[in-house]
Amino acid sequence: MTSSVADLSDVARSAATLRGFLHGLPGVDQVGAEARAAALATRSIKTTAKARGIDLAIRMVDLTTLEGADTPGKVRALCAKARRPDPTDPSCPSVAAVCVYPSMVATAVDAVAGSAIHVASVATAFPSGQAPLAVKLADTRAAVSDGADEIDMVINRGAFLSGRYLDVYEEIVAVREACGEAHLKVILETGELATYDNVRRASWLAMLAGADFIKTSTGKVSPAATLPVTLVMLEAVRDFRSATGRTVGVKPAGGIRTTKDALRYLVLVNETAGEDWLDPDRFRFGASSLLNDLLLQRDKLATGRYSGPDYVTLD
Amino acid sequence: MPERLAVRKTYKLFIGGAFPRSESGRSYVVTSVDGDFLANAALASRKDVRDAVVAARKAFPGWSGATAYNRGQILYRIAELLEGRRDQFSTEARDRAQVDAAIDRWVWYAGWADKLAQVYGNANPVAGPYFNLSAPEPTGVVGIVAPPDSPLLGLVSVLAPVIVSGNTAVVLAAEERPLPAISLAEVLATADLPGGVVNVLTGRVAETAPWLAGHLDVNALDLTGVADPELAATLERDAAENLKRVLRPPAEPVDWYAEPGIDRMVAYLETKTVWHPKGV
Numbered sequence: 001m002t003s004s005v006a007d008l009s010d011v012a013r014s015a016a017t018l019r020g021f022l023h024g025l026p027g028v029d030q031v032g033a034e035a036r037a038a039a040l041a042t043r044s045i046k047t048t049a050k051a052r053g054i055d056l057a058i059r060m061v062d063l064t065t066l067e068g069a070d071t072p073g074k075v076r077a078l079c080a081k082a083r084r085p086d087p088t089d090p091s092c093p094s095v096a097a098v099c100v101y102p103s104m105v106a107t108a109v110d111a112v113a114g115s116a117i118h119v120a121s122v123a124t125a126f127p128s129g130q131a132p133l134a135v136k137l138a139d140t141r142a143a144v145s146d147g148a149d150e151i152d153m154v155i156n157r158g159a160f161l162s163g164r165y166l167d168v169y170e171e172i173v174a175v176r177e178a179c180g181e182a183h184l185k186v187i188l189e190t191g192e193l194a195t196y197d198n199v200r201r202a203s204w205l206a207m208l209a210g211a212d213f214i215k216t217s218t219g220k221v222s223p224a225a226t227l228p229v230t231l232v233m234l235e236a237v238r239d240f241r242s243a244t245g246r247t248v249g250v251k252p253a254g255g256i257r258t259t260k261d262a263l264r265y266l267v268l269v270n271e272t273a274g275e276d277w278l279d280p281d282r283f284r285f286g287a288s289s290l291l292n293d294l295l296l297q298r299d300k301l302a303t304g305r306y307s308g309p310d311y312v313t314l315d
Numbered sequence: 316m317p318e319r320l321a322v323r324k325t326y327k328l329f330i331g332g333a334f335p336r337s338e339s340g341r342s343y344v345v346t347s348v349d350g351d352f353l354a355n356a357a358l359a360s361r362k363d364v365r366d367a368v369v370a371a372r373k374a375f376p377g378w379s380g381a382t383a384y385n386r387g388q389i390l391y392r393i394a395e396l397l398e399g400r401r402d403q404f405s406t407e408a409r410d411r412a413q414v415d416a417a418i419d420r421w422v423w424y425a426g427w428a429d430k431l432a433q434v435y436g437n438a439n440p441v442a443g444p445y446f447n448l449s450a451p452e453p454t455g456v457v458g459i460v461a462p463p464d465s466p467l468l469g470l471v472s473v474l475a476p477v478i479v480s481g482n483t484a485v486v487l488a489a490e491e492r493p494l495p496a497i498s499l500a501e502v503l504a505t506a507d508l509p510g511g512v513v514n515v516l517t518g519r520v521a522e523t524a525p526w527l528a529g530h531l532d533v534n535a536l537d538l539t540g541v542a543d544p545e546l547a548a549t550l551e552r553d554a555a556e557n558l559k560r561v562l563r564p565p566a567e568p569v570d571w572y573a574e575p576g577i578d579r580m581v582a583y584l585e586t587k588t589v590w591h592p593k594g595v
Contacts, residue, residue, distance in 0.1 A: 304529075308368075308532025310531070
């Protein structure tokens with residue numbers, strides 16, 4: 001990356017400069033990225049390393065429920081699980097955060113009070129993001145005032161795909177401001193961005209606008225998170241840090257269901273962004289069913305026999 | 316004109332309706348009774364057991380939820396397809412009488428599919444204005460160690476009673492004579508039996524059976540084919556961890572040609588009892 005810090009602070013002064021910068025980013029070698037992700041996915045993680053990997057993955061989970069059928073009772077049950085994922089084993093760590101709709105934030109804040117678990121709320125007309133800016137900002141402020149300390153916003157894909165990058169940028173900046181102290185995660189919805197080049201551009205755009213995390217997907221669009229897309233985003237945060245000194249986190253979300261998948265992502269993080277990112281403050285998994293599989297594998301390592309879905313919660 | 320090379324079959328495992336090699340990549344030599352080379356069979360590992368149990372669990376809701384009539388039809392179709400392959404099985408099992416008996420056994424069990432509930436279910440007498448009904452339900456995933464003394468008829472006689480009532484099965488085929496089990500799997504794969512209802516693993520029973528016995532997602536264990544009493548005792552102890560139903564190895568050699576009775580079907584049933592108000 002050749003851009004200096006001075007260049008970057010100034011890059012959004014007009015639509016033309018922003019566009020020039022984003023289109024000046026080097027293109028992604030699609031075949032190379034996919035081959036690299038596939039090669040790293042063949043790494044084998046065993047015994048003690050696997051046990052540590054599983055515990056780290058549990059600590060990185062943003063335990064998520066984003067359904068029209070969510071009720072306060074379901075959110076409280078989710079929070080109980082977030083505190084003590086395995087009630088029979090006190091050595092099992094808590095997850096990083098619970099992720100809910102804005103209307104459930106107050107319930108979740110109550111339910112995780114006294115723990116280190118963050119409450120993340122999706123906002124800005126999730127999942128489509130197709131609402132006027134005023135509505136998106138009000139959505140964000142409501143979630144923050146109810147106590148959410150992390151906000152997952154969606155970018156305006158309609159504007160991004162039609163090339164109106166400055167609109168997207170300014171929207172993220174406005175939401176960033178509405179967040180106040182809360183961390184901002186920017187959802188790129190890579191399943192709708194069509195190319196890896198767009199993923200790289202959207203990553204840089206979000207980071208320039210002040211994102212604390214960049215997140216792959218809402219989980220409502222297929223394909224959701226994939227290894228190559230995450231690879232491209234991890235390269236972006238790595239390059240962004242070397243250009244600006246600011247560290248941005250990455251959150252793949254949607255479609256990560258097994259321990260094997262989670263460990264593959266951890267390998268990818270270690271080999272791409274580096275060990276610094278192997279931390280719940282820098283890397284998260286947006287998932288719901290993943291946690292159960294992590295618990296089953298954890299049990300298998302501890303007891304030496306296979307467990308089954310009868311021994312974890314139905315959620 | 317050069318002599319034509321025979322196309323030899325690679326015997327693989329049968330997991331989730333597919334025929335994968337062992338995850339471990341291992342195989343072992345299967346010989347005839349006289350010690351002649353017959354084929355290489357896959358040597359299943361712990362992870363193959365794991366995959367087979369996952370496949371069996373996944374198939375359970377669909378198979379147990381199918382109507383008894385439908386299950387009977389599919390079992391009957393298995394017998395039809397076996398009939399078409401009588402010659403092949405006769406060569407493999409080297410015993411035509413055994414093959415015929417095995418086909419007849421499928422048909423016999425197929426007929427039981429929609430009759431078991433009448434025989435084993437009940438309308439219980441009550442002293443109030445409601446019905447009280449007991450109905451048989453399948454237990455779940457059943458691990459089976461197939462009998463070594465009768466590779467086809469014995470296998471059919473332990474497998475058919477498990478799946479006829481809606482259970483799904485993970486079968487450890489007879490260690491020394493696994494080939495008829497894999498050929499049977501080829502029939503099952505083409506007989507409309509949903510993938511995963513029956514999974515067949517070949518290899519060392521002493522290596523794989525403990526993983527099946529200790530697995531918390533297996534609901535019952537059939538030890539008919541375990542010859543070593545010490546191994547049988549260990550397996551039974553492991554199975555107690557999650558209260559699996561266990562069918563112990565037979566005390567005396569079984570006559571597989573004799574009419575089986577319903578004991579084997581009943582061994583893998585739960586009884587669901589419901590009451591229902593009579594209404595007006």
